[in-house]
Amino acid sequence: MTRILRLPGRAGQCPKGRAETSDWNSSLDMGTYAARRQGFAVMTALIAVAVAAPTTARAETAGTPAAFGEALKTWATAHKIKRAFIVVRRDGRTVTTSTLGGAKPDRPVPLASLSKAITGACIATLVRDGKLGFDTPVSQALARFIAAHGKPRDPRLADVTVAQLLTHRAGFATGDDGDPATGRNLDVYLKTNTSRAPPKPSLVAATLRATLAHAPGAQYGYGNAAYLLLGAMIEEQSGKPYLTYCRGAVLAPLGVTGDFEPAWRVSSSMGGWRMRGEDYLAFFDLFAPDDARLGAVAKQWMLDPTGKSVPFDPAAWYGLGALVRKAERGADVWHWGSWDYTPERGEKGTVRTSFVAHATRLADGTTWFVYAEPRVEEGAPRAALSDALANAYRSVRKWD
Numbered sequence: 001m002t003r004i005l006r007l008p009g010r011a012g013q014c015p016k017g018r019a020e021t022s023d024w025n026s027s028l029d030m031g032t033y034a035a036r037r038q039g040f041a042v043m044t045a046l047i048a049v050a051v052a053a054p055t056t057a058r059a060e061t062a063g064t065p066a067a068f069g070e071a072l073k074t075w076a077t078a079h080k081i082k083r084a085f086i087v088v089r090r091d092g093r094t095v096t097t098s099t100l101g102g103a104k105p106d107r108p109v110p111l112a113s114l115s116k117a118i119t120g121a122c123i124a125t126l127v128r129d130g131k132l133g134f135d136t137p138v139s140q141a142l143a144r145f146i147a148a149h150g151k152p153r154d155p156r157l158a159d160v161t162v163a164q165l166l167t168h169r170a171g172f173a174t175g176d177d178g179d180p181a182t183g184r185n186l187d188v189y190l191k192t193n194t195s196r197a198p199p200k201p202s203l204v205a206a207t208l209r210a211t212l213a214h215a216p217g218a219q220y221g222y223g224n225a226a227y228l229l230l231g232a233m234i235e236e237q238s239g240k241p242y243l244t245y246c247r248g249a250v251l252a253p254l255g256v257t258g259d260f261e262p263a264w265r266v267s268s269s270m271g272g273w274r275m276r277g278e279d280y281l282a283f284f285d286l287f288a289p290d291d292a293r294l295g296a297v298a299k300q301w302m303l304d305p306t307g308k309s310v311p312f313d314p315a316a317w318y319g320l321g322a323l324v325r326k327a328e329r330g331a332d333v334w335h336w337g338s339w340d341y342t343p344e345r346g347e348k349g350t351v352r353t354s355f356v357a358h359a360t361r362l363a364d365g366t367t368w369f370v371y372a373e374p375r376v377e378e379g380a381p382r383a384a385l386s387d388a389l390a391n392a393y394r395s396v397r398k399w400d
Helices: 030-036 042-052 055-061 067-078 112-128 143-149 162-166 184-192 201-208 225-238 242-254 262-271 277-287 296-303 380-395
Strands: 083-090 093-100 273-275 313-318 323-327 330-341 353-361 366-373
Touching: 067 083, 067 093, 067 366, 067 380, 083 277, 112 162, 112 225, 112 242, 112 262, 112 273, 112 277, 112 296, 112 330, 112 353, 143 201, 143 225, 162 225, 184 201, 184 262, 201 225, 225 242, 225 262, 242 262, 242 277, 262 330, 273 277, 277 330, 277 353, 277 366, 296 323, 353 380, 366 380
Parallel strands: none
Antiparallel strands: 083 093, 083 366, 313 323, 323 330, 330 353, 353 366
């Protein structure tokens, strides 16, 4: 199921702005990586990596983390990637980094909807600190905003809970035009506002005026509107700007930092962050089942699949801004993000943008972050990368 964001496009042409964040068609069977290692012969995995790599590379990378870099390079060649890098960490330290096309892994890159996990973590800290609950409704969490800007047009939206927003079960329409935060409402918003500033209250208010497409809680529907509202909740409940709060409450304690992508600050809590790949992986360690920093209540909620199922994978569910799957010893977490945008003549602030990003955290503490330009479609191209990196992971016999 592809979820595409629509931004202003010329009549008769495909939408020029596209952003997917979880590539359902190539979701890996990642929750059983550790267990599946017993079901894959070691030689089979090594052959899979060896066939895809040049002979000299085989000798140098077989059985080591460098296999990830060879896998990325082979995939990039097949899919006409111009620039890319991968960072792999295990047990809290970087074990390999590989680049191609002049990509610079030590510099911040845009995350698109990998940003949703940061928003989810920020919500978790507010739950931990007693300022929100997963059952808190929109009418309560945004009480001051609603008093100033008006009640939701659809009365059902007032009763949508934080949990339903986090898990994409609020009932919002999705797709190119339908998403209240990034469909036609954003088209209208960008006619008089710049993409280079965080969203003004008018965009949040427009989202609250949406008519729900489904009853809250009835079904999963991936989109962006829910995470725009979660960002507004973070601001109201913390009393701070979204960026300021998330930096202080989530990133600073980890010793990492992040910022909004300058050209796309309007995406903020739903897709506006940029970070170094290594820093994002340090952040992603917060989602380890035994990590207590987000609080016991939030972690228990994240690891409970009840009411969080997704239609494309019966073993996975959507939690704090990321997909989760139970593994033999814990849980695996992952997400995709991408953006493709060509500005129209006369637009101010927007820039040509095309990339894809992906992050995975396995239950055994292995994590990887991939960034590539230009954007590749969902489905087979991304499945090919997922499979290649899975084979690389299985091939490693020595992580030091």
